[in-house]
């Protein structure tokens with residue numbers, strides 16, 4: 376494995392400094408009484424998590440991928456329905472839609488912040504459209520306030536993929552507040568990572584919450600509570616995907632640091648945006664009313680592959696996150712997705728580069744990346 380001078384994640388350093396707290400929590404999980412299904416650690420995290428979001432109910436789930444699948448199903452999205460989303464996301468976004476038998480309809484993005492372009496959504500709505508699935512790519516909040524107006528006009532649900540955006544805010548509200556359901560990820564490279572997989576589904580609707588809980592716990596009539604007495608009546612075909620107790624415990628220990636780390640991510644991005652320079656360099660621009668999280672700092676350059684290679688050779692673990700866009704990937708080559716005409720998405724994915732933004736990075740390390748980048752440019 377190549378050692379990078381500036382890797383894309385330095386989370387192990389945080390884990391070292393928080394070692395005692397983490398080990399204590401792990402031990403309490405290990406030695407706690409056995410409980411069927413959802414573990415107490417997951418329930419505790421759910422309670423704590425509510426402070427960081429704009430919704431009233433949460434469910435800890437195995438991953439954001441499962442959270443989106445369940446969220447869409449909870450909103451009533453079914454086989455044959457169309458869901459409007461973007462083409463520059465992780466495969467899990469379209470995979471969640473297709474796992475239900477629904478169809479992804481791809482909308483182009485804005486060149487400024489790489490998120491869905493609300494002005495292009497209405498033209499994609501048909502009789503079969505039932506939901507919009509915006510993605511807060513790189514932690515940049517999609518303009519879900521605008522999408523809400525469209526969704527209300529056409530009676531559509533919004534399931535927001537905020538896998539990368541925990542800690543961000545939009546129009547002075549925590550990210551996800553305008554969605555019917557918002558989904559966060561705790562996968563290791565996310566702004567609040569655990570060690571394996573984990574995610575959280577949030578909503579303010581008691582009915583949607585009940586549906587999410589049901590689908591997270593097998594679709595069992597009594598949820599995990601009912602299963603404790605061995606009772607078996609399933610009112611839906613659900614999944615067995617509560618958050619794993621050790622992952623929940625780790626997130627629980629780290630969660631109070633979220634605001635501090637988000638602030639540090641923003642400071643790092645300020646340094647990048649002030650000092651990066653070069654011919655053919657495009658820096659993202661954000662709506663004045665949004666405050667991104669910055670999983671990484673994503674810039675666009677004229678010669679993506681040369682600059683990526685040079686950065687990595689110089690010890691900076693830059694990545695292409697995600698390239699190619701889903702509609703150009705092999706898995707969709709025989710589907711209608713391969714015919715997508717998304718000029719802005721093409722432009723961004725043909726030129727993007729993601730630079731490291733770990734809260735553990737010092738200013739000196741960031742300035743080092745900047746010096747290397749500027750030299751290569």
Ligand SMILES: Cc1ncc(COP(=O)(O)O)c(C=O)c1O
Pocket residue numbers: 437438439440441464465467468510511512536538539559560561562572573574
């Ligand atoms: C934008 C986006 N959405 C969803 C996911 C899926 O998250 P998870 O790994 O928790 O399923 C990812 C994972 O990288 C992602 O980047």
